[in-house]
Amino acid sequence: MEADDTGGPETIDWEIPPEYTVASAVEEHAAAVGDRVALSFLSETGDRAERTYADLRDDMHRFANGLEQLGVGQGDRVMHLFPRHPDAFAVQLGALSVGALLVPSSAMLQPADIEFRANDCAAETIVVHESLTDMVEPVLTESPIERVIVLDGTGAVADDRWTTVEAVMDGQSTAYDGPDVGAEDPMSINYTSGTTGKPKPVLHKHRWQYCFNRVNARHWWGIDEETDLDDELLWATTGTGWAKWFWSPVGVGPTTGASQFIYDGDFEPERFLEVLEAEGVTKLCAVPTQYRMFASADLAAYDVQLTDALSAGEPLNREPIEQIEQIEAAWGVTPRDGYGQTETVALVLNTPEMAVKPGSMGKPSPGIETTILDVDDEVPVEPGEIGEIAVPIDSPAIFDGYYEKPHLDDRTFSGEYYRTGDLASMDEDGSFFFFEGRADDIIISAGYRIGPFEVEDALVSHDAVAEAAAVDSPHDERGSVVKAYIVLAAGATASEELKTELQEFMEAETAPYKYPRRIEFVDELPKTSSGKIRRIELREQERARFG
Structure with missing residues (x-):
């Protein structure tokens, strides 16, 4: 295969044989x-x-x-x-x-x-x-x-x-x-x-x-x-x-x-x-x-x-x-x-x-x-x-x-x-792609567009977090804020102190507008049969509470 000067493949032949199966x-x-x-x-x-x-x-x-x-x-x-x-x-x-x-x-x-x-x-x-x-x-x-x-x-x-x-x-x-x-x-x-x-x-x-x-x-x-x-x-x-x-x-x-x-x-x-x-x-x-x-x-x-x-x-x-x-x-x-x-x-x-x-x-x-x-x-x-x-x-x-x-x-x-x-x-060169989440899941807070994946990715790097899902939660002033649903790792205990610790941790890990202003600890996250998080259920839950 041919390669370009960035190490990626250059061309591909799309002449598909009509009889192919x-x-x-x-x-x-x-x-x-x-x-x-x-x-x-x-x-x-x-x-x-x-x-x-x-x-x-x-x-x-x-x-x-x-x-x-x-x-x-x-x-x-x-x-x-x-x-x-x-x-x-x-x-x-x-x-x-x-x-x-x-x-x-x-x-x-x-x-x-x-x-x-x-x-x-x-x-x-x-x-x-x-x-x-x-x-x-x-x-x-x-x-x-x-x-x-x-x-x-x-x-x-x-x-x-x-x-x-x-x-x-x-x-x-x-x-x-x-x-x-x-x-x-x-x-x-x-x-x-x-x-x-x-x-x-x-x-x-x-x-x-x-x-x-x-x-x-x-x-x-x-x-x-x-x-x-x-x-x-x-x-x-x-x-x-x-x-x-x-x-x-x-x-x-x-x-x-x-x-x-x-x-x-x-x-x-x-x-x-x-x-x-x-x-x-x-x-x-x-x-x-x-x-x-x-x-x-x-x-x-x-x-x-x-x-x-x-x-x-x-x-x-x-x-x-x-x-x-x-x-x-x-x-x-x-x-x-x-x-x-x-x-x-x-x-x-x-x-x-x-x-x-x-x-x-x-x-x-x-x-x-x-x-x-x-x-x-x-x-x-x-x-x-x-x-x-x-x-x-x-x-x-x-x-x-x-x-x-x-x-x-x-x-x-x-x-x-x-x-x-x-x-x-x-990235800054416009070549490497980074996954940020589903378009349906994008969070717009005070005019900022926030992909849930970056928030979740940073959260699970904390020792107390096993799984995380980030969704938009209605807010009177900002329109929406980031809400994090968190499944705790073994040995971690839910508390207001841990919420504050996680928020401070996130402010250091991500841009200030991306940290979760609301956090809820849960036993499990809603998922599809293939294991993908159904954030739509969490968003609907937030709408019912604050919408």
């Missing part, structure tokens, strides 16, 4: 390197499984043939609800091969969430793991779902709507001659987290995965035509129900022909370090919380052979810099942040060639023209000012609208830019 990429890899391991799977109990690219091709074809016999075809919506699993790719790519749209769902959802999604996109088929069927059973009478396909299913079925993945694939051919599906055909409906309202159905076409190959794989994971994939093993710790699964396990592995490791177990730093060492993982993508917990372990006790460490899912903020430096000293690599959304590929990232600037998301990704606009106008902000991250609406790196929601499309694509709803600022 991830399934077609897998077929190419199976023909070229069929015996290469596509995925190596390890369960929490130590069970192992392995799939080569030839296995993956054959299994996705068998599942596609079985789906077609069930009557699932082009344009149908297929929900899936299963943990990390060795057959996850076969199920997903098999459904895509028949021209269906995948609707990923997280195991952290509730039956009401499943019902909402099924009704919203009119899904008639769901693939669910045997351990999660109790989430599906209650919604069958109130949703259009008419086929339930159970992964690892062995028990008796309630009626003829139920079958198993094994039964669907049994006796099917490993060759598949399906419909002509290409880059401009619909691929998936990924629902947003719902931080400010009902989750929205984000529609992506197959070209989305090609864009991951050109941006995420090359400029974030560091995989290009010169990479010796026989020496690489990738591990992204995400689950199958999140957009991040399409960012990395689907968007990087099968598109490049790389080998991936999948571990289905809860995060425990020592256990994950053991796995990193034993499996020989070379490229890791985890969330900042996991990196912070890694740093609390005895890193020197593990012979980790990483060449790249990536961070995604939440901002890699300034607070854990000291801990990140411990990781760099032990592993010889610095975790590199990347920013994007359910709606996009990586819009801002730290490439392998760049020197990481602590607390920054990195620089705009090549070929996307990511910028920061004034929240009230379509003009770029000056360095140091807070604005909204935005992308030209004709960029190939963003989504194709909301599924059957023209009123949302009209609102979202009415201007020249797709506005992400996320706030950021630039």
Whole structure:
């Protein structure tokens, strides 16, 4: 890849082959390197499984043939609800091969969430793991779902709507001659987290995965035509129900022909370090919380052979810099942040060639023209000012609208830019971006614009604070003031003295107008199923009190 004089990538080729799909990429890899391991799977109990690219091709074809016999075809919506699993790719790519749209769902959802999604996109088929069927059973009478396909299913079925993945694939051919599906055909409906309202159905076409190959794989994971994939093993710790699964396990592995490791177990730093060492993982993508917990372990006790460490899912903020430096000293690599959304590929990232600037998301990704606009106008902000991250609406790196929601499309694509709803600022050179929070969450106090993330970031650096959320609270003179909801760290006790201490601490850490004039200690913060803080609930609470 080419690099400019700042260490960032210079250009990108957006010539997307019209016939491109991830399934077609897998077929190419199976023909070229069929015996290469596509995925190596390890369960929490130590069970192992392995799939080569030839296995993956054959299994996705068998599942596609079985789906077609069930009557699932082009344009149908297929929900899936299963943990990390060795057959996850076969199920997903098999459904895509028949021209269906995948609707990923997280195991952290509730039956009401499943019902909402099924009704919203009119899904008639769901693939669910045997351990999660109790989430599906209650919604069958109130949703259009008419086929339930159970992964690892062995028990008796309630009626003829139920079958198993094994039964669907049994006796099917490993060759598949399906419909002509290409880059401009619909691929998936990924629902947003719902931080400010009902989750929205984000529609992506197959070209989305090609864009991951050109941006995420090359400029974030560091995989290009010169990479010796026989020496690489990738591990992204995400689950199958999140957009991040399409960012990395689907968007990087099968598109490049790389080998991936999948571990289905809860995060425990020592256990994950053991796995990193034993499996020989070379490229890791985890969330900042996991990196912070890694740093609390005895890193020197593990012979980790990483060449790249990536961070995604939440901002890699300034607070854990000291801990990140411990990781760099032990592993010889610095975790590199990347920013994007359910709606996009990586819009801002730290490439392998760049020197990481602590607390920054990195620089705009090549070929996307990511910028920061004034929240009230379509003009770029000056360095140091807070604005909204935005992308030209004709960029190939963003989504194709909301599924059957023209009123949302009209609102979202009415201007020249797709506005992400996320706030950021630039450094003095106008090159590195820093995350500041959600645009909906911006606090305007006495004329000052304040991003909640900087306030929260500074608060959690205090030993007494475990979590923090900053919102605007109505005020007669200032219009609004910063209100901080705080979850205390173990051993800390709520008191008026601690409130004063935290306010004085914040006045020293941030600009004077940013410190929280109101503080409330709480046991927990309201969050979405994906763990994002629902500041909208806290704002409504403040309006009820002071509005």
